Amino acid sequence: MVRVLYFASARDLTEKEYDDVDIAEIFKGSKTVPLTTLLDYIERLYVGKKIFQSALFAVNDEYRDRTSDVDVKNSDEVVVIPPVSGG
Numbered sequence: 001m002v003r004v005l006y007f008a009s010a011r012d013l014t015e016k017e018y019d020d021v022d023i024a025e026i027f028k029g030s031k032t033v034p035l036t037t038l039l040d041y042i043e044r045l046y047v048g049k050k051i052f053q054s055a056l057f058a059v060n061d062e063y064r065d066r067t068s069d070v071d072v073k074n075s076d077e078v079v080v081i082p083p084v085s086g087g
Contacts, residue, residue: 039052
């Protein structure tokens with residue numbers, strides 16, 4: 001399974017620390033899917049909540065943006081990092 005971790009406002013909106021997504025089960029036997037496909041799936045789970053608005057992502061500790069040409073597979077970790085503010 002891919003573990004999708006939510007930080008800050010993404011955690012507040014999902015009311016979860018993480019989701020586990022089984023790529024093979026959800027995506028009909030696929031071993032990998034593009035990051036954008038996984039994120040589209042997650043957004044459908046939380047209809048109406050803007051959990052990815054202006055967010056950055058990390059896939060296995062490497063920063064990516066939503067349009068990155070990277071595939072994810074079971075055993076990967078995706079982190080949702082919303083913008084932070086401070087002063």
